[in-house]
Amino acid sequence: MDFYEISSSLLSISFFIYLIAVVFFGAILGKKRDERQKSKLTTIGIILTIIGFIAQVASFIFRWMEAGHIPVSNMFEFIYFFSMCLIFAFLLIHFIYRYSIMGIVALPIAIVLIGYGSVFPTEVTPLVDSLQSNWLYIHVTTVALAQAILSISFVAGLLYLIVKVNQEVRSKETSYLELIMYFVVSVIAFVVLSFSFGAADYEAVFNLPENGDYNEISYTLPALIGPTDSELATTDHFYTGIEAPSFLNGAEAARKFNSLIWSLLTGLVLYGLLRLLTRKRIGAYLQNKFGKVNPDVVDDILYRAIAIGFPLFTLGGLIFAAIWAQEAWGRFWGWDPKEVWALITWLFYAAFLHLRLARGWHGKKSAWLAVIGFAIIMFNLIVVNLVISGLHSYA
Amino acid sequence: MSVNTIKCECGHINHEGTVLCEACGKPIKGNQHLDGNDDQRVLEMRYDGSARRSKTYKRTFIDKTWAFFSSVKVGVWLIVITLIFSALGTIYPQEPFKNSPLPASQFYETEYGLTGKIFYQLGFHNMYDSWWYIILVAMIGISLVICSLDRYIPLRRALKNQKIKRHPTFVKRQRVVSSTDKLSDENYQTIKERLKKKRYKIKEEDGHLFAEKNRFSRWGPYVNHIGLIVILTAAILRMFDVMHVDDYVWVREGETRVIPGTNQEYYIKNENFSYDFFDAEEDEDIRFREALKNANGPIPKDFQTDAIIYKVKGETVIGEEPELEEIKRGQIRVNHPIQFDGYSLYQAGNQMDSEYDQISFKINGENDQELGKFTFDTDEAPYQIELDNGMIVRVDDYYPQLEFTDKGPSSFSKFPRNPGIIFSVLNEGEEEGDRFFYLGEDIISLSDESTLTMSVTDIEKRSASGLTVKKDYSLPFFLIGAIIFMIGVVQGLYWYHRRIWIHPTENEYLVGSHTNKNWFGMKKELDEIFEGTEFNEFKDQSELK
Numbered sequence: 001m002d003f004y005e006i007s008s009s010l011l012s013i014s015f016f017i018y019l020i021a022v023v024f025f026g027a028i029l030g031k032k033r034d035e036r037q038k039s040k041l042t043t044i045g046i047i048l049t050i051i052g053f054i055a056q057v058a059s060f061i062f063r064w065m066e067a068g069h070i071p072v073s074n075m076f077e078f079i080y081f082f083s084m085c086l087i088f089a090f091l092l093i094h095f096i097y098r099y100s101i102m103g104i105v106a107l108p109i110a111i112v113l114i115g116y117g118s119v120f121p122t123e124v125t126p127l128v129d130s131l132q133s134n135w136l137y138i139h140v141t142t143v144a145l146a147q148a149i150l151s152i153s154f155v156a157g158l159l160y161l162i163v164k165v166n167q168e169v170r171s172k173e174t175s176y177l178e179l180i181m182y183f184v185v186s187v188i189a190f191v192v193l194s195f196s197f198g199a200a201d202y203e204a205v206f207n208l209p210e211n212g213d214y215n216e217i218s219y220t221l222p223a224l225i226g227p228t229d230s231e232l233a234t235t236d237h238f239y240t241g242i243e244a245p246s247f248l249n250g251a252e253a254a255r256k257f258n259s260l261i262w263s264l265l266t267g268l269v270l271y272g273l274l275r276l277l278t279r280k281r282i283g284a285y286l287q288n289k290f291g292k293v294n295p296d297v298v299d300d301i302l303y304r305a306i307a308i309g310f311p312l313f314t315l316g317g318l319i320f321a322a323i324w325a326q327e328a329w330g331r332f333w334g335w336d337p338k339e340v341w342a343l344i345t346w347l348f349y350a351a352f353l354h355l356r357l358a359r360g361w362h363g364k365k366s367a368w369l370a371v372i373g374f375a376i377i378m379f380n381l382i383v384v385n386l387v388i389s390g391l392h393s394y395a
Numbered sequence: 396m397s398v399n400t401i402k403c404e405c406g407h408i409n410h411e412g413t414v415l416c417e418a419c420g421k422p423i424k425g426n427q428h429l430d431g432n433d434d435q436r437v438l439e440m441r442y443d444g445s446a447r448r449s450k451t452y453k454r455t456f457i458d459k460t461w462a463f464f465s466s467v468k469v470g471v472w473l474i475v476i477t478l479i480f481s482a483l484g485t486i487y488p489q490e491p492f493k494n495s496p497l498p499a500s501q502f503y504e505t506e507y508g509l510t511g512k513i514f515y516q517l518g519f520h521n522m523y524d525s526w527w528y529i530i531l532v533a534m535i536g537i538s539l540v541i542c543s544l545d546r547y548i549p550l551r552r553a554l555k556n557q558k559i560k561r562h563p564t565f566v567k568r569q570r571v572v573s574s575t576d577k578l579s580d581e582n583y584q585t586i587k588e589r590l591k592k593k594r595y596k597i598k599e600e601d602g603h604l605f606a607e608k609n610r611f612s613r614w615g616p617y618v619n620h621i622g623l624i625v626i627l628t629a630a631i632l633r634m635f636d637v638m639h640v641d642d643y644v645w646v647r648e649g650e651t652r653v654i655p656g657t658n659q660e661y662y663i664k665n666e667n668f669s670y671d672f673f674d675a676e677e678d679e680d681i682r683f684r685e686a687l688k689n690a691n692g693p694i695p696k697d698f699q700t701d702a703i704i705y706k707v708k709g710e711t712v713i714g715e716e717p718e719l720e721e722i723k724r725g726q727i728r729v730n731h732p733i734q735f736d737g738y739s740l741y742q743a744g745n746q747m748d749s750e751y752d753q754i755s756f757k758i759n760g761e762n763d764q765e766l767g768k769f770t771f772d773t774d775e776a777p778y779q780i781e782l783d784n785g786m787i788v789r790v791d792d793y794y795p796q797l798e799f800t801d802k803g804p805s806s807f808s809k810f811p812r813n814p815g816i817i818f819s820v821l822n823e824g825e826e827e828g829d830r831f832f833y834l835g836e837d838i839i840s841l842s843d844e845s846t847l848t849m850s851v852t853d854i855e856k857r858s859a860s861g862l863t864v865k866k867d868y869s870l871p872f873f874l875i876g877a878i879i880f881m882i883g884v885v886q887g888l889y890w891y892h893r894r895i896w897i898h899p900t901e902n903e904y905l906v907g908s909h910t911n912k913n914w915f916g917m918k919k920e921l922d923e924i925f926e927g928t929e930f931n932e933f934k935d936q937s938e939l940k
Contacts (some may be wrong), residue, residue, distance in 0.1 A: 004682070064684055123685035126673040129695050133730040278622045300915050307888045311881065328730045330865045332873065335523045336492075347478045349532040351471050357912060358441075358467040373450040384485070 003066035004124065010059030011080070011114070012171050017052035017088075017378050018111050025103040042100045046091075049103065053087050057217045060084060065302065067124040071130050072140040075385060079117030081141070082381070083110040083149030093152055093301055101293060102301070105155045115191035125269050135324035142316025143342075150309035150349070156302035157370030163293045164364055167284035173364075180371065185274070186267025193262055204237035206230040219255055227240055227254035254357075256386065299363055302370055303356065306308040310349045317342040341380040348376055403425075407556065410549070412451025415444025420565030437936050438568045440909055443557075449541075457904060463931060465545035465794035470538045477531050484522035487514050491664065541621045552814040559600040561907075566898040569907030570937050571918060574919065575929040586897070589924045595895065604897040606859050612828045613911060615887020622880025629872035632874040640738070640866035647750060648857040651705070651719075656940030659736060662705040662719055668858045671696040698742050700727040700860040704735050737866050744861025751811045754833070755853040758786070758820060761846050768852065773811035785823050792817040797834055820847055895924075906930060 024045035060081065061069040071077040090106040093099065127136075158180065165173045197220055204223050208215040208230040217227055222238040232239045244254035271282075278285040321342065322332035333339060352369050355361040361369070399411035407418035413420055414430045415438065422438065429450045430439040432758050438444070449465035452458040463469055487507055490499050495506070503511035518525055523782050568573070586603070590597055595606035632638050642656035646665040654661040672693040675684040687694065705719035723735045732739040750773070757768040767782035771790075779789045794806035798814030804815060814833070823827035830841035831849045838849050898905040906925070910917040914935070921933050 035538050060727040090899050115428070121686070121689065123689075124682055125686040126680060126696065129697055129729040130696075135730075212597075215688070296915065300913075311884045311888065314884065315881065322873070326870070327732065328741075330732065330739065330743070330863045332870070335484075335489060340481050340523075343479050345480050347481075351474045351478070354467055354471050354474075359471075389646050 003062045007059045007062035007066060010055050010062065014052040014055035014059065014290075015111065015114055017048050017055060018107050021052060022046060022104065022111070025100065025107065028101070029104065031290075046094060046100060049087065049091065049107065053084070056084050056087070056276070063124065063228060070137050070141070071124070072144065073127055073131055073136065074120070076117050076120040076122050078144065079113055079138070079381070082115040082144045082148055082302060086110045086113070086151055089149045089152045089305070090155070091143075093305070097170035097297060097301060099297055101290070102152075102155055102159065104290075105159050106152065108184075109151070109155065112187050112191065115195075116167050116187055119191060119194040129329050133324060133328060134182045135320065135327065137143070138247070139231050139316060139320040139324050142236060142320060146309050146313035146316050147381075149305050149312060150377060151374055153302045153305035153309065153370040154374030156298050156305060157367035157374075158297045159290070159293065160295055160302065160367040161364065161371070162283060162286045163290050163298070164295055164367075164371050165287070167281060167287050170281075174281055174283055176368075178281055181282040185270045186263045189260065189266035189270055190263035193221060193266060194259075204236070204239065205233040207233045217255060219258060222257055223258060224235045224261050225254060225258045229253075229307075231381065253387075267289060295363070299366060302366055305375075306349060306352060313342075313349070314346060318346060337384050338380065341376070341384050342395065345367075345373070345380060348373055362368065405558070405562065406493065410446040410451075410552075412446035412448075413444065414439070414446075415553075415565065417443075417445065417553045418558045419560065419562040420444070420557070421562035422564060422568075436568060437570050440569070442546050442550045443553040445553035447545050447549055450487065461541060461545070464534075464538045464541040467542070470535070470542055473531065473535045473538055474705070476926075477528075478592075480522065480528060480531065484519055486671075487511060487520070489522065490520045493520075525829075532627070535625060539620045539624055539627075541678075543617045547614075547617045554613070557605075559598045559605040560603045561605075561896055561898060563674050563898060563900055563905065566896050566905045566907035567907055568936075569896075571908045571914065571921060571933050573906045573921075573925065573930045573933045575904050575931060576902070578929050583897075586924060586928060587749065592893070593924065595893075602899045604895075606895040607893070609890040610910070612890035613658075613892045614887055615883050615885075615890075617883070618886055619880045619883025622876045622878070622883055625879060626873055628865065629869045629876060630870065633869040638868045640864060642864040644862050644864060644934050645744075645746070645859045646700070646702075647859045648752075653736070654740070654864055656866070659717075661709050661735070661738065662717075663740070663862070664703040664705065666701040666703060667859055668698075668700050668745070668860045670698045670747065670858070673691065679750055698729060698745055698860075700742060700862065701725075702727050702733060702740070704733065704740075718865070725862075736819030739865045741863045741865065742860065743863045746859040746861070748856035748858055750857050750882045751810060751814050752857040753853075753855040753856065754816075754851060755813070756833075756838075756849055757852050758782075758788075759848045759850070763848075766847070771816065773814060786819045787823070789819040789821060789828075790816060791830070794827075794925065817841070818849070820849070891916065893920070895921070904930070906933075908933075 024041050028039050028045070038111070060071065072081050080389075081261045084104060087110050090102060092109075093102060101199055144146070161177055163171075165171075165177055167174060202220055202222070206217045206219065206227050208217055208227050216233070217230070223232070224240050225242050225244050226239055228230065228243050228245075230243070251381040274282055280288075308365070325334065325339075326332040352373065353365075356366055401409045401411060401413055401423055403409060403416035403419060403423065405416060405419040405423055406417055409417055409423065412426065412429060413423055414426050417770045420438075421443075429447075430444065447465070450461040452835070453462055455513060487503060488494070493499065493502050495502050497505060499515060503515040503520060505511075507514070514520060532738050535900075587597060590606045593608070595608045596609075598605045640656040642654075644652060644655055644663070646663055648665050648668050649663040651662055652709055653659055654663050673683055673687055673696050674678045675687045680687070702725060703721055704723040706722045706879060708718040708720045723733065725733050727733045727740055727742045729742045732741045734740075752774075753770050755768065755770040755771050758766045760766045767784050767786055769780045769782055770786055771777075771780070773795065776793050776795075777790060780788055781787055791896065792804070792815075794804055794815040795809050795811040795813075796807040797804060797813050798807045799805075806815075813835070816833040818833065819828045820831065828845045829845040832839045832841050833849075833851070836851060836854060838851060840848070891913050893910045894908065896905075896907045898907065908917060908921055918933060925933070
């Protein structure tokens with residue numbers, strides 16, 4: 001076994017340990033806080049999380065040894081590192097607050113992220129010249145850690161909303177909460193679909209005429225939407241015949257659009273099934289399960305995560321980023337989409353702090369803001385890298 | 396600022412608009428509405444009830460402008476609007492990144508259709524240096540200044556003037572309070588000891604006790620705002636051209652050129668330009684074979700210019716070659732610029748093998764026996780070359796970048812990117828000879844009945860290195876601003892300004908406490924300090940509301 005294989009195996013192991021840990025955390029739902037703390041289930045859940053974390057760190061180190069540089073240089077590696085930081089932040093919060101119920105939200109998010117990251121190419125990639133700098137270590141790791149800590153505020157916010165949103169009547173709040181649940185389910189759908197069709201080696205190829213020649217585009221999911229003005233080359237594969245609207249530019253855009261539609265549709269089916277099974281809004285179902293959670297503590301965790309994450313993000317995402325940009329490109333700020341979105345993240349959390357500290361936005365208002373903040377972070381991680389191209393689209 | 400004053404019953408003279416007396420904290424009648432705390436049980440302690448200009452004067456235009464910019468609500472709206480516009484600007488690439496020869500007026504519409512056209516027409520393609528974006532950021536800057544002044548000055552005065560002995564109402568109407576009928580001296584001493592242990596500064600007067608810690612954390616927000624103002628000022632400074640040099644230069648291998656933007660003071664020589672791509676065949680890179688196989692093209696590993704920097708010695712006389720003195724020698728690589736006298740040169744571009752440096756030929760006669768060979772140097776571009784055997788090769792025409800127009804062959808530029816050469820091969824003393832046309836790395840014979848053949852034996856190309864030239868006087872300001880900002884944020888977020896008052900009245904002891912944030916921690920701390928004493932359990936009065 002070479003380092004790469006050891007690393008991959010360890011990652012799979014940690015993935016499954018996290019899954020088992022979720023089961024243990026899930027089993028403590030509905031109990032009072034004192035009971036939860038004393039419960040053996042909590043201890044086992046935490047121990048499993050720690051073992052999983054150690055396995056993931058070991059996997060990270062082996063991958064580092066294989067690549068010869070810190071493995072945070074492509075989409076798979078960054079998401080993988082980010083999920084590791086999220087687990088770390090969760091453990092940290094657990095040992096400060098002894099509030100293990102956070103695990104039931106934090107771990108699934110980390111698991112979904114690892115799954116999502118694994119959809120991208122997992123082989124070790126060489127570092128292009130502009131990434132060959134010590135600042136890669138400093139800048140990327142601080143940003144990932146900061147974003148993970150900020151994500152903890154989302155975990156707390158979501159927990160707060162599950163517990164506090166009035167589920168007796170349908171309202172805007174319940175609908176938005178369902179929307180969040182639907183998104184989570186859709187991401188899971190995307191991961192499951194990618195792996196299932198990947199395991200079956202599914203590949204449908206389209207020919208896209210370009211300058212008298214053909215450009216081949218391969219789909220790994222059945223084509224609901226094909227590229228504009230293209231022809232299916234592998235004619236025995238499924239194709240609806242619907243072409244992507246012409247405003248979707250670039251050869252890859254139609255393929256990504258196709259994956260998106262698949263995820264959303266399958267997500268809808270999964271979500272519908274869940275609704276049928278529980279016969280309630282998912283939020284209402286979860287509220288019943290979570291029942292006894294002290295909202296004040298959750299609100300405090302939410303704020304504390306942002307109070308730590310915000311300065312760290314400023315340092316890593318703006319200051320270190322600017323210093324490196326000055327060294328690599330000779331300009332510390334260039335309005336590259338990734339830079340703009342880092343600024344947007346920063347502005348958003350600055351607004352959050354003003355609203356909370358000067359205008360007293362606590363509780364539910366804070367929680368909704370934490371959800372929006374996480375949406376911005378995810379947007380910067382996924383959409384900006386994959387859709388909006390710029391200097392940071394290495395993946 | 397104000398001429399009108401309010402005298403409190405404790406004797407302290409407060410500025411007009413004060414909500415709570417700076418000295419004793421007694422609510423000033425008729426001013427309570429300013430902080431919106433009319434009939435509340437808990438005092439609104441924001442900014443310690445000090446007289447803020449924005450809340451006091453609302454008559455003139457200046458008052459109104461001041462009040463507008465000092466509002467946190469306005470500040471947050473400005474942030475949110477900036478945030479939204481910044482996001483909109485990333486929908487399509489900004490003009491400098493559009494990477495297309497089409498002008499912006501056509502590019503966005505052709506590439507993205509109607510939405511692209513709207514994007515262009517709204518001016519979003521140059522969002523971040525558009526006047527309205529700059530105005531938006533400037534308004535945030537104004538808001539930062541006014542917001543901070545409006546709060547900092549009165550708050551500082553209030554905290555400076557606060558007395559140990561407070562008005563009973565002030566203590567009673569704090570958020571977390573307690574009381575007791577009696578208090579033994581022993582327990583009083585214990586409380587004092589515990590306060591000291593928790594690093595409170597204790598002051599006593601007539602049995603009244605005032606404990607305070609971490610007042611400096613109240614200045615955190617103002618410190619970080621100063622940091623941001625320094626950064627915005629640096630950005631304004633940077634708009635002036637004198638603050639920075641921003642230029643670009645291409646230097647061919649072996650060439651010495653003046654560095655633009657340096658007042659003709661510095662020269663650079665490109666000794667050698669080397670480049671390296673990842674190669675799955677090499678041992679070192681074999682671990683990346685999978686990624687390299689899947690990549691669209693070669694992945695650059697390193698670009699490096701071996702450079703010598705010269706400085707002009709003495710006065711330059713126009714039209715004369717300047718005398719150069721070597722001041723630095725080194726390599727320029729991505730992430731490793733070369734620096735000299737405040738200037739930095741960054742490896743930014745490359746034209747790999749883009750120019751022909753030397754082309755070698757040989758001439759064969761009948762029966763293929765070799766008659767001679769020669770090398771054409773594109774820089775020297777000689778008019779004729781004498782061969783060893785006495786033959787002469789005359790260069791009739793030389794087109795460094797050959798193109799064919801209606802008028803026949805001509806050169807597009809003086810750079811040897813696609814040289815075309817017309818040679819005449821002459822025996823000694825001859826005026827006319829066989830003619831050959833070198834083009835596209837091949838030879839065409841122009842003479843019909845030539846007995847000679849000419850062929851290309853070797854081609855040496857050269858690369859050019861693209862370097863950005865930078866000098867920026869504004870950098871230290873940005874860095875200082877960033878450092879101040881970070882200090883302010885940490886100062887404001889990680890310490891809490893906490894105060895505890897023990898107030899004896901005729902028949903009981905009152906305790907009032909205040910913290911600027913984190914009541915959760917404050918309550919815990921109070922419980923620890925007052926544990927085991929006669930004081931009742933602490934009550935959070937905000938929950939009663």
